[in-house]
Amino acid sequence: MREMDPLYPTCPIRNIINRMSDKWSLLILSTLQRNGVMRYKELNAAIPDISQKMLSGTLKRLEADKLIHRKMYGEIPPRVEYSLTQTGNELMPAVNMMVDWALAHFEEITQ
Numbered sequence: 586m587r588e589m590d591p592l593y594p595t596c597p598i599r600n601i602i603n604r605m606s607d608k609w610s611l612l613i614l615s616t617l618q619r620n621g622v623m624r625y626k627e628l629n630a631a632i633p634d635i636s637q638k639m640l641s642g643t644l645k646r647l648e649a650d651k652l653i654h655r656k657m658y659g660e661i662p663p664r665v666e667y668s669l670t671q672t673g674n675e676l677m678p679a680v681n682m683m684v685d686w687a688l689a690h691f692e693e694i695t696q
């Protein structure tokens with residue numbers, strides 16, 4: 586089946602890896618898994634080297650991909666909370682395996 590060929594433009598493997606291979610997506614997902622529901626400022630503090638623009642853009646993309654849920658409260662000042670969706674939670678075992686592999690092989694790869 587040509588659609589499953591990673592060289593084919595509509596291949597699901599190619600498209601998903603492309604969406605997850607940026608610098609911040611997996612880190613944001615892992616942070617939300619560790620901490621549960623988090624507000625924007627809490628996420629920004631938990632990942633201190635991410636810019637506000639990059640955090641906002643990545644959160645919007647992860648929400649559009651149905652990996653995180655954004656809940657806005659009608660309060661003054663506005664309150665917004667982020668959490669993993671069921672789809673995001675289902676992705677986390679694979680993400681955790683990659684994190685474990687990276688930790689185990691970091692020295693070897695970075696030499």
